[in-house]
Amino acid sequence: MNFSSKLLENAVNEVSQLPGIGKRTALRLVLHLLKQPASQTHQLSSSLTNLVDEIKLCKKCHNISDVEICEICANPSRNEEIICVVEDVRDVMAIENTAQFKGLYHVLGGKISPIEGIGPHNLTIDSLIEKVNDGIVKEVIFALSSTIEGDTTNFYIFKQLEKYSIKTSTIARGIAVGDELEYADEITLGRSIINRIPFENSL
Amino acid sequence: MNFSSKLLENAVNEVSQLPGIGKRTALRLVLHLLKQPASQTHQLSSSLTNLVDEIKLCKKCHNISDVEICEICANPSRNEEIICVVEDVRDVMAIENTAQFKGLYHVLGGKISPIEGIGPHNLTIDSLIEKVNDGIVKEVIFALSSTIEGDTTNFYIFKQLEKYSIKTSTIARGIAVGDELEYADEITLGRSIINRIPFENSL
The missing domain is CATH 1.10.8.420 (RecR Domain 1)
Known part of the structure; x- marks a missing residue:
């Protein structure tokens, strides 16, 4: 030009x-x-x-914040026994919009990705382990994207947390509400059958 | 959000x-x-x-410039008898890239568009008329986009220039080089037949 x-x-x-x-x-x-x-x-x-x-990062959850401890972490009505592990602030915003989660978050700042040169120590995994080590946390929910990098990160953290007697879970994968079965990919549809839930739970 | x-x-x-x-x-x-x-x-x-x-606008052609008279207007090797009328700086850049035009430009700053509230007096048409009135210009080339607004603007300026004994022309509309006839729209194809040129000119 x-x-x-x-x-x-x-x-x-x-x-x-x-x-x-x-x-x-x-x-x-x-x-x-x-x-x-x-x-x-x-x-x-x-x-x-x-x-x-x-801009600051919240000292507890590492989410983007204007203050040292973000609004969610500072809110006494949130359940500090449940931690939802996410990749970045957009995921926090998406989950907050559902109004279905009353625990706290832990923002990793990315996913383990050797191709992009991002290893476990570039993320806030150590701080998550410390948090669990303090003994208050009872459940860690993995809510990373279901890509190879996301699954790798989930598994790495899962291995680190094995020695603690806490529950680990991952958000459900399945057919999106309103989607037609015929257009769903095979892996998602397969998983949705394997991980089927009691019908009364879906009401 | x-x-x-x-x-x-x-x-x-x-x-x-x-x-x-x-x-x-x-x-x-x-x-x-x-x-x-x-x-x-x-x-x-x-x-x-x-x-x-x-940022400044060139005092002669109204193109975006860092100085009062832009590089093109200040270049003594350009032919000041031919003025190419364009909408904005992107058109100047596009035509300059072809290296086929050695005259000067006149940047209108938009097209006449009653819907957007842009009338002739929001554009630099008066300054173009003044330039032609000075007697140096021998040809004005219209190079606006071929939309209703572009055609309206062309026609408005054409009417203003009628009383001067100068040539007015418009860039050729036709099938793009490399395009297939069957995919061309009817108006373009029709015009390309009406405005056909001697074969030897296309060599």
Whole structure:
């Protein structure tokens, strides 16, 4: 691309470093900003720099938070005996939206992935083990995505937790509510038969 | 969405104001930035604020530029007798990439669009007429997109230029190089037959 302006070129180059945004999309976004009042761009920029400069991770669950102990961990009505292990803040948000979970979370910050160079020590697994070691936790629920990396991470943590007498569980895999059986993949459908539940539990 | 952090929420809200970026994509982008060194976000922010604060429009062609007269207008080897009328800087970049045009540009800054509240006086049409009135220009080439708004804008400018004894032309519409006839739309194919050119010109 031949840019008529160095300022424009710099902005497009920076924006196109974001994942999934190529040079053309970046140019479209930047030209959009140029058509808006400058205040919008100033707000956008300051919201991003404020975020990266001031964000904290909750000291207990490692979730993104504005304060040292996040709202969920600080809430006395949550059950601290049950810990749900998730990958990142999006999973916490998704589970919170269901309003079905009243325990606490533990945010790993990723999954074990040798290809991306992420080992167990890049995640917050040690802190989870410490938490379990304190003796309050009675159940750990694995809620990672069901990919090879997710399963590997689940298994690694499971092995670390074996010596403690706590319950470990994983969220149910099966046919999504509203989905047609014929379009389900074989592994999911197979698992949903093996892990069938008493009918009265589904009512 | 229930955000665990006000800083995160602000950043996601600002990013999701960009066209084509919803809340989920914005969250993904913002979380990506959080995983990168803070310096990347600082560079991104400052490149955007520098752009909106310091960008200029070329006084002659209204193209985006770092200086008062853009590189193309300031280039003495360009032919100032031919003006190519385009919508925005992306069109200038696209035509420059072809290396087929040695005249100057005139950037309108949009198209006449009553629905979006854009009239002739929101564009740089008056400045184009002034330029033609100075007597140097011999040909004006319309290179707007072939939509109703583009055609309306072409026609409006054409009417304004009628009283000057200059040539007006429009870029050729037809079957793209490499395209198959059977997939071309009827209007394009029809026009390509009506506006056929001597075979020797296509060699």
